[in-house]
Amino acid sequence: NKGLAITLFSPEDAPLLEKVEAVLDTRLPQQWFPGFEPDLTRFEPEPRRNGKAAQKQRARKQALGGGNKSGKSKR
Numbered sequence: 001n002k003g004l005a006i007t008l009f010s011p012e013d014a015p016l017l018e019k020v021e022a023v024l025d026t027r028l029p030q031q032w033f034p035g036f037e038p039d040l041t042r043f044e045p046e047p048r049r050n051g052k053a054a055q056k057q058r059a060r061k062q063a064l065g066g067g068n069k070s071g072k073s074k075r
Helices: 011-024 052-063
Strands: none
Touching: none
C-alpha cells in the first residue's frame, strides 16, 4: 500500500527525523511553506547532558526497559 504522509516539525525535531530516515533507509523530501521557512542560522541545539543528571536518566531508561539490552557498554 502506498500513501502520502505529511509531518510538521521544528528544527529541534531534526534529530528525530534523522532517526526515522535511518529506520526507513531513505532520505525524506523536505518542503517549507512560504512565510514559514526556518531560520537555520539561529538554531542552537541544546547542550549534551553530562554528569549525574545524565547518569540518572540513563539508569532510569534502562530500568524501564530501554537502552542496551546486551549488558555490554556501547563504548
